[in-house]
Amino acid sequence: MKVMVTELCEASAPRDFEFVLSMTPLELQGTDFVPVSPPHIRLRLRREGSKIEVGAAVRARMHSPCARCLADSITNLNVAVTDQWPLCGTNDETADFLASPFIEDAGRIVNLTEYGSALLVEHLPVRVLCSGNCRGLCPTCGINRNEGECTCGNSELDPRLAVLGRLLHDKGGVRDGTTEKKNI
Ligand SMILES: [Zn+2]
Numbered sequence: 001m002k003v004m005v006t007e008l009c010e011a012s013a014p015r016d017f018e019f020v021l022s023m024t025p026l027e028l029q030g031t032d033f034v035p036v037s038p039p040h041i042r043l044r045l046r047r048e049g050s051k052i053e054v055g056a057a058v059r060a061r062m063h064s065p066c067a068r069c070l071a072d073s074i075t076n077l078n079v080a081v082t083d084q085w086p087l088c089g090t091n092d093e094t095a096d097f098l099a100s101p102f103i104e105d106a107g108r109i110v111n112l113t114e115y116g117s118a119l120l121v122e123h124l125p126v127r128v129l130c131s132g133n134c135r136g137l138c139p140t141c142g143i144n145r146n147e148g149e150c151t152c153g154n155s156e157l158d159p160r161l162a163v164l165g166r167l168l169h170d171k172g173g174v175r176d177g178t179t180e181k182k183n184i
């Protein structure tokens, strides 16, 4: 969704926009996010002097693997943001702002979809956990410690290594003679 800058700067009443982002799964700092349904964006744009006052609401529901145990976890995003776009002036601030990635056509068009996508990405968590006290996977045998105990006696772990450990076990590639039962 796009809007002309002149349209925003000449509007005498607030303009409301509502749309969904057609979004493919995205990866952010190593975490995959898969939308349950298309993320929803609502914008209220109101001219105030040389600026556009922005009220934005972002709503999204995303699947991600837990950073510790890889279990499917849902992130519910529901944020309200206020912002200002110095779009309607002729000063340096306006000139700088026109370089924003969501401004197109030499400063004549605002790409609202781009702006909404950036807001969404900005508010996604850096690290998704299935729960604050998730105990993760055992790096040796790969057991999900939220579901059972093992006797490996290891502490903190990288879940990707744990998966590798489990694969090795399954292939009989681990020769340390441990006999803990797999609880998968
Ligand atoms: Zn977890």
Ligand SMILES: [Zn+2]
Binding pocket: 138, 139, 140, 141, 142, 143, 150, 151, 152, 153
């Ligand atoms: Zn273990």
